[in-house]
Amino acid sequence: MSEQFKQALDGITRVRGVRGALMVTDDDGLIIADAVMEGVRGDAVAALAASLSARMAKATVGAGVGEQHFLHLQAENGTLLSMPAPNGVLIVVLAENDVNVGLVRLEMLRAVEAVK
């Protein structure tokens, strides 16, 4: 199973501009598996992405969007993406701000399948 996770994360990190991909627990943001570039603080990415996703969950339900399928935070110097997977797992990606989000998203969906 861990090989399957590794392959799924490798697929994400092969997209140009991706600095790290992680599978984390959605409730407390702990790392299950990760593939991050040197210098990237994986534990901080995991914790903050899980926290952000949880904080925005009520907003999406309240606005009629429903349970969150995808979150995209665009900042001046980078991009943070998250996508929930089954079994309380969150797929998280940290990337450059000019990354092809469509490609990353496809690989994230593959990672979700790997978790099932």
Next chain:
Amino acid sequence: MRYRQSSDLTRCWGRPVSSDIRAMTAELASNPDSLVFLELGEALRRRGQLYAAAKAAVVGLERHPQLADSHDLYARILVDMGHLQQAYDEWQATVELDPQHLGAHKGLGFLCYRWGDLDGALEHLELAVAADPMDQSVVQALQMVRGAAAELTEAPEEPQQSVFQGLDGAHHGLLLFDTRGRVLGGGMSSHLGEDVSRDVAAYVSGGCQEADRSSRILELGDWRWMVLEGPGGSMHVSRSPSNTLLLVARDGSVPSGRLAVLAKRAAEAARQWLEAQQP
């Protein structure tokens, strides 16, 4: 490009609650009349496994339709799923079976408050306090609703907001609010047509504080916008001038690229409106 690899599966599947859920599921399978579905449904709900929780609740309801707690459980799950009207109906069924049901009156009070029905909220919260005067959460909620009702009778009528006049969804899918969650203009409606502007502004402003923190700690610079997608559509949150936030929400028929275009137009309208408000 070098990547570090690691893996720890126990953090995902080794949590004790999973074995509890497995045990409860097994107990329910061996004895379908068992009341363990109440505990199982609640455990799944707390884990966010809402569809599994709903399934457990429905199975229990089929076996125990006269049990007030089974309707109460299903109502709590429906609220988490965003099906507020169905949750309301389930809680009504609960109080028909048990007129002093604390959880149902709390839930009905919460829904009435969300829908702006302060009288209804007061009625249910007072019944909830009567059911358990020691429940501090109900006492506090009652105080808050009483305060809101008093403010409403004292406050002058708000002027008609026209920040997004002429834009599609100006009063039900575009919202301008400050970083403390106070609505400045526009409006947001649920799929049932209820005004959810204040709730959504409060939730999103809280989420934006988290986005500030994430961007700062991860050294991403200032965040510019966020897009969130779900089964019911998508929403675009962006910063506006004067410490304000702009939210655009649309159903699933609007692709994310078009949502960004709508957000840009709304941002320009908001900028002009905010400038006009300057003394």
